[in-house]
Amino acid sequence: MPLRLSAAKSPLSRYFQSLHSCSARAFGAGAACLGSVNLKGRSCLTLKDFSSDEIKKLLWVSGDLKHRIKHEKQYLPLLQGKSIAMIFEKRSTRTRMSTETGFALLGGHPCFLTSQDIHLGVNESCTDTARVLSGFCDVVLARVYKHLTLEELDREASIPIINGLSDLYHPIQILADFLTLQEHYGSLNGLTVSWIGDGNNVLHSFMMTAAKLGVHLKVATPKGYEPDKGVTEEAHRLAKQHGTQLILTSDPMEAARDSNVLVTDTWVSMGQEEEKKKRLKDFHGYQISMQTGSVAKSDWTFLHCLPRKMEEVDDQVFYSSRSLVFSEAENRKWTIMGLIVSLLTDYTPQIPMLKF
Numbered sequence: 001m002p003l004r005l006s007a008a009k010s011p012l013s014r015y016f017q018s019l020h021s022c023s024a025r026a027f028g029a030g031a032a033c034l035g036s037v038n039l040k041g042r043s044c045l046t047l048k049d050f051s052s053d054e055i056k057k058l059l060w061v062s063g064d065l066k067h068r069i070k071h072e073k074q075y076l077p078l079l080q081g082k083s084i085a086m087i088f089e090k091r092s093t094r095t096r097m098s099t100e101t102g103f104a105l106l107g108g109h110p111c112f113l114t115s116q117d118i119h120l121g122v123n124e125s126c127t128d129t130a131r132v133l134s135g136f137c138d139v140v141l142a143r144v145y146k147h148l149t150l151e152e153l154d155r156e157a158s159i160p161i162i163n164g165l166s167d168l169y170h171p172i173q174i175l176a177d178f179l180t181l182q183e184h185y186g187s188l189n190g191l192t193v194s195w196i197g198d199g200n201n202v203l204h205s206f207m208m209t210a211a212k213l214g215v216h217l218k219v220a221t222p223k224g225y226e227p228d229k230g231v232t233e234e235a236h237r238l239a240k241q242h243g244t245q246l247i248l249t250s251d252p253m254e255a256a257r258d259s260n261v262l263v264t265d266t267w268v269s270m271g272q273e274e275e276k277k278k279r280l281k282d283f284h285g286y287q288i289s290m291q292t293g294s295v296a297k298s299d300w301t302f303l304h305c306l307p308r309k310m311e312e313v314d315d316q317v318f319y320s321s322r323s324l325v326f327s328e329a330e331n332r333k334w335t336i337m338g339l340i341v342s343l344l345t346d347y348t349p350q351i352p353m354l355k356f
Helices: 013-019 024-035 052-071 093-105 126-136 147-156 173-183 201-208 227-243 252-256 273-282 324-344
Strands: 085-089 109-114 139-143 159-166 192-196 216-220 247-249 261-264 301-306
Touching: 013 159, 024 052, 024 085, 024 216, 052 173, 052 201, 052 324, 085 093, 085 159, 093 139, 093 159, 093 324, 139 147, 139 301, 147 159, 159 173, 159 324, 173 301, 173 324, 192 201, 192 252, 201 227, 216 252, 227 247, 227 273, 247 252, 273 324
Parallel strands: 085 109, 085 139, 139 159, 192 216, 192 261, 216 247, 261 301
Antiparallel strands: none
């Protein structure tokens, strides 16, 4: 069974208790630096567009909201009177539920729109849709097939656009992943994350974010399933700029060696069903198991953005105490809340700055 922690004993609760026991002066300089970061009015199509301090500010706001609302039981109607249009070309449990419940919890009104409700780029152009929605709501979250759709919406909208997933990036998933790791390890700087699986949109977002947080990244993909070349070039540049390692290989055990975190994702994404038989054959040997973890560091943990299939990770790992997948799933809510609050308001976190 998955590891279950009570709210009083959760890693985040213990971490914030330790923060409050420290002198606020210890966090003064860093807090002042991140406190000056203002993201109001920005869109979030990819974390490639966000600096190290901007990503840290998003995680700080997310952790703050989680602490104040979940653990302190405070009511924070920060989005009262605001609405969000949620465009879903592709279904998702976590993206829909986290956004709907999170936006409502902050006092706002979420509007869910599927391809049956809105004919994006079919009966109405993306340009017209963007302009119409800009007059109705305050922010748009779009979960789409093509990243180009998001770019067109962003060009034409006068309100922030958030990438709920595209073929190229999945930034809101990565914010949840790094908040989860920050809670568990207490700090992100110096961690090694190993991706074992497909060179997909989630990996691309890891590659655009890890170095900015001081995280080393090791990637194992089968030949022919490597990440996008342009993304890889940018990731190498970021690693050099921030002094971190980026290693690409086709050997899962090589990637897992001396790693703190093992991560995988689906091998067959929506729209790839016809490729399933070939993909399962090509990914043979990539399942994460305790044997994979045997070469990782003693404190290794496991992440998966869900939904999960048995071929990607076995039950022994998935339901073990090393698995952070359910905390990771919950953090989708707190990080989307943190992102939206940052894009729509001038909110300043009330807790001491997180240790990065």
